[in-house]
Amino acid sequence: MTDNSPFPPAPRLEPIRIGPVTVATPVALAPMTGVTDMPFRTLVRRFGSGLNVTEMIASQAMIRETRQSIQKAEWHPSEDPVSMQLVGCDPVSMGEAAKLNEDRGAAIIDINFGCPVRKVTNGFAGSALMRDIPLATQLMKATIAAVSVPVTVKMRMGWDHASLNAPELARIAQDLGAAMVTVHGRTRNQMYKGSADWAFVRRVKDAVSIPVIVNGDVCGIGDAATALERSGADGLMIGRGAYGRPWLLGQIMDWLEGREVRPDPSLPDQFALVTEHYRAMLDHYGGDTGVKMARKHLGWYTKGLKGSADFRNKVNFIDDADKVLASLREFYLPLFDDSRKAAAA
Incomplete structure (x- = not known):
């Protein structure tokens, strides 16, 4: 075999x-x-x-x-x-x-x-x-x-x-x-x-x-x-x-352990994960500190994705937690459409 x-x-x-x-x-x-x-x-x-x-x-x-x-x-x-x-x-x-x-x-x-x-x-x-x-x-x-x-x-x-x-x-x-x-x-x-x-x-x-x-x-x-x-x-x-x-x-x-290796999460799942992680950091550190502490994680999650450099350059200067979450949605949602089109091709 x-x-x-x-x-x-x-x-x-x-x-x-x-x-x-x-x-x-x-x-x-x-x-x-x-x-x-x-x-x-x-x-x-x-x-x-x-x-x-x-x-x-x-x-x-x-x-x-x-x-x-x-x-x-x-x-x-x-x-x-x-x-x-x-x-x-x-x-x-x-x-x-x-x-x-x-x-x-x-x-x-x-x-x-x-x-x-x-x-x-x-x-x-x-x-x-x-x-x-x-x-x-x-x-x-x-x-x-x-x-x-x-x-x-x-x-x-x-x-x-x-x-x-x-x-x-x-x-x-x-x-x-x-x-x-x-x-x-x-x-x-x-x-x-x-x-x-x-x-x-x-x-x-x-x-x-x-x-x-x-x-x-x-x-x-x-x-x-x-x-x-x-x-x-x-x-x-x-x-x-x-x-x-x-x-x-x-x-x-x-x-x-000899199991089938799980693939990386899908982009929608990654978006949900990033959002959950971000909110958990806000709860852990408080708003001001949490926003700043999370920036490096947002950079790592998005690295290599389409438009990630522009996203990082933008989000690293946003201090409002809700606006960061809105920016995450704006970044990820178009990628979902791209991935669906690629899967259908």
Whole structure:
């Protein structure tokens, strides 16, 4: 029998156990500041995700219970079990913030050793900690000791190509009791340039016995197949590939589970989805902030569609929520007619 599937054969991935949490199909949504808030994560979970991770939450802000940190820590029951990610450089604060997040319902605490953004690394947090293994060790030890839920760690390959120490940091994490590590296949100095080195992640996988997740540049099923083959990882974490495509993780899960892969939603369904997402952001952030926070999502959803550049140039300067919704209708409705004509031809 000939296999006519347009996709490569799927590897057989075992469920991942993170302490008492079992992730049946290990496809996780990456933590992305300003992107993976509750409205977006809820949509992703509807289409399918093995695990959702919140936006990065600063440990000091969590302790002070700032409005922004509380928003980032909010999660929907449909996401359960949810992983909450913390970033910081003070062991005591990290432990205290981890306990607060556990109390807020986190099933997993994730430690960020991967953020490359300068304002984070200048504060000796995120990927800067890959240059200070003793401090990174103290942070992990304090966090793990503070909570009863499992702790995981997300990292890069290293600070730069002269210090690719992810295997060393992963071994330390495992020895301290961390339940899983995720590796983005770039150094901090690469930021998001170049291509993710999925093959390097195999060095981390060979160094530890806990689950290892590969992250970086997984934008489709073909990427997922290659990343898993080169890395030998136990699962995938999807970040920027899901911009404007909250259905992507579900499609990859279909492939891994041997089901027929669902197509992208139709344009009418995408319009309904964008509208729902937009309204959810207004509810989550309030009108003024919600309108501004949603602009990038509108750009990602519409990218590549006819007239999208003109739409973005227009909608990015509209501050009235109702006028944005009207602009969305004006943009999408003519596309429905075009798609119907193409289908009838």
